[in-house]
Amino acid sequence: MINILIKDETAPLRSVVLGTGESFGGVPDISEAYDPKSREHILDGTFPIEEDIVKEMDAVAKVLTKHGVKVYRPAVLPDTNQVFARDIGFVIGDKFIVPNIIDDRASERDGINYILEQIPSDQVLRMPPGAYAEGGDVMPWKEKLYIGYSEDEDYHAYKVSRTNHAGVEFLRDQFPNCEFYAFELKKSDDEPKENALHLDCCFQPIGNDQCIIYKGGFKNEKDYHLVVSHFGEENCIEITKEEMYHMNSNVFSISPEVIISEQHFTRLNDELERRGFVVERVPYNETAKMEGLLRCSTLPLERAY
Ligand SMILES: NC(=O)NCCC[C@H](N)C(=O)O
Numbered sequence: 262m263i264n265i266l267i268k269d270e271t272a273p274l275r276s277v278v279l280g281t282g283e284s285f286g287g288v289p290d291i292s293e294a295y296d297p298k299s300r301e302h303i304l305d306g307t308f309p310i311e312e313d314i315v316k317e318m319d320a321v322a323k324v325l326t327k328h329g330v331k332v333y334r335p336a337v338l339p340d341t342n343q344v345f346a347r348d349i350g351f352v353i354g355d356k357f358i359v360p361n362i363i364d365d366r367a368s369e370r371d372g373i374n375y376i377l378e379q380i381p382s383d384q385v386l387r388m389p390p391g392a393y394a395e396g397g398d399v400m401p402w403k404e405k406l407y408i409g410y411s412e413d414e415d416y417h418a419y420k421v422s423r424t425n426h427a428g429v430e431f432l433r434d435q436f437p438n439c440e441f442y443a444f445e446l447k448k449s450d451d452e453p454k455e456n457a458l459h460l461d462c463c464f465q466p467i468g469n470d471q472c473i474i475y476k477g478g479f480k481n482e483k484d485y486h487l488v489v490s491h492f493g494e495e496n497c498i499e500i501t502k503e504e505m506y507h508m509n510s511n512v513f514s515i516s517p518e519v520i521i522s523e524q525h526f527t528r529l530n531d532e533l534e535r536r537g538f539v540v541e542r543v544p545y546n547e548t549a550k551m552e553g554l555l556r557c558s559t560l561p562l563e564r565a566y
Contacts, residue, residue: 263379265562267352269402270466271514272564276331278373279322280346280558282314282548283337295365295420298453298506298552309547314344320543321521321555328515333562335372343372345553346560348423348459350377351396353406353436357562359387360394363423373560386435394428397459397557398446402466405491406439408432409446409460415480419448421458442487445480453552454506461556464488465510468538469517471496473529475505498532511554515541521555 263276288308294300302308325332335343349370351358357380359370377385388394393416398409410429411422429443446463449455455477457463463478472492476499479485489497500509509529512522522530524542533540545554 262381263376263562265352265357265380265384266355266566267401267561267564268354268566269564270400271468271517272566273516274325274328274330274514274561275563275565276333277325277562278333278335278346278376278560279318279325280344281334281337281372282311282318282344284339285311285314285342285344286340287311293365295363296453296458296552297421297449297451297456298550300451301453302550307550309550313547317543317545317548318344318558321545321558324521324541324543325515328519330515333376335369336375338368338372341368341372342551343369344548344551345397345557346373347461347553347557348395348397349373350560351399352560352562353399353401353432355384356435357385358394358432359385360396360428361388361390361392362395363420376562388428388431392427392431393423393425394432395423395459396560397461397553398424399432400460400466401439404440406432406436406441407460407464407488408441408443409457410443411445411448415445415448420450421448421456423459444484444488447478447480454502457505458552459557461511462508462552463505463510465512465556466492467512467514467520467533468536471498471536473498473500473510473512475500475502475510477502478505498529500529504529508549508552508554511556513555513559523549523554
């Protein structure tokens with residue numbers, strides 16, 4: 262049996278699914294791109310190669326293991342990009358949610374069937390048809406639940422809109438005791454610097470009471486101000502459009518004190534250390550070209566409370 266329990270983004274991590282770069286399918290055809298940053302790198306001839314992704318992800322696995330975290334990897338499916346495990350399922354409280362996700366990625370879920378089989382069935386919730394949510398948009402934060410989503414107009418207009426109104430409502434019904442904060446995100450299928458693919462591409466809580474945030478990722482500025490009011494201005498690390506593009510908000514917390522981050526995020530890493538965090542630096546530059554970073558690559562199963 263596998264235990265699951267997630268109430269926030271930072272409590273000491275016990276177990277996690279880390280995606281895999283093995284047999285990731287190579288450079289997709291431009292018609293198959295489902296995010297603008299991958300698209301940019303396909304067109305520029307700079308899309309990452311399997312060997313580099315595998316190496317980068319192994320460096321993350323090593324750091325997690327060093328900190329005593331049990332690391333599961335998806336079963337490798339041939340020619341399937343399974344790097345971003347975060348989005349294919351997620352844990353809220355003691356429930357594992359199996360969501361509906363974008364068709365282009367739906368087959369990825371088969372890779373974690375062996376994990377689902379070890380979770381008691383009364384702890385597994387399957388989203389009904391029509392309700393969509395990807396884990397990058399869903400953040401339990403103590404009594405609050407932050408969700409990034411798109412209203413139907415954007416949801417039907419953009420491939421990068423992944424969580425819809427019905428998805429938010431499903432979660433609201435399932436978790437009536439959570440305080441819900443659902444924010445529309447800014448979307449672009451062509452311009453990576455104008456696109457918050459998921460909520461974790463522009464916001465993430467860290468430590469006990471702090472967060473990393475990019476104002477321009479929120480479609481409605483009032484939502485950004487609401488989040489800042491929850492944390493307090495001095496507890497928010499603001500990032501720039503350029504830093505958002507490089508995915509600075511997508512680091513990953515092993516505990517309230519320890520954060521895994523990309524080695525080139527100099528300003529952010531210095532600021533985190535100034536605030537007392539231990540920063541575990543890893544190379545993740547190549548993987549980042551597919552519009553995801555460390556939070557996107559990890560699906561936490563259990564944190565300690
Ligand atoms: N949580 C995340 O932001 N995940 C990144 C997913 C990137 C992937 N290329 C996608 O478009 O779904």
